[in-house]
Amino acid sequence: MRLFGLIGLPLTHSFSAHYFSEKFLKEGMSDCRYELFPLSSIKELPALLEQYPNLEGLNVTSPYKEQVMKYLSSHSIPSALSACNCIRIKHGQCHGYNTDWIGFEKSLLPLLQPKQQAALVLGKGGAAQAVLYVLKKNGIPYTVVSRQLQ
DSSP, rough: OEEEEEEEOOOOOOOOHHHHHHHHHTOOTTTEEEEEESSSSGGHHHHHHHHHHTEEEEEEEEOOTGGGGGGEEOOOOOOOOOOEEEEETTTEEEEEEHHHEEEHHHHHHGGGTTOOOEEEEESSSSHHHHHHHHHTTTOOEEEOOOSSSS
């Protein structure tokens, strides 16, 4: 059985398990399973990988998108980003990706109008990093508002 999952905390709000289970069913992928793996600390990741040697991939959500970077053997993440939201696991090695910025850019650019000259970004988390990356890449000025000072 091929195993995939989501790491983060909390995960009670996540619809990923339902979404991917339905997707696997719809695509006829009866050999795939998706589980939620709430980790109280990112330091639990190596033990999770040992416990589930058939784990092939993970989605990463708060609060671990940035913290997981040090557990990657390699990555295909732009140098301006320090957040990972997808991990491919092969032969015990974790290769990281950030698909947030790609999805945001493909969603944003077709909607831009000439009258829209700036953006307001709420928050500073891993997903916000992807938004800022796309705004900078496309020369769109922005202001960031966050509960955190830094």
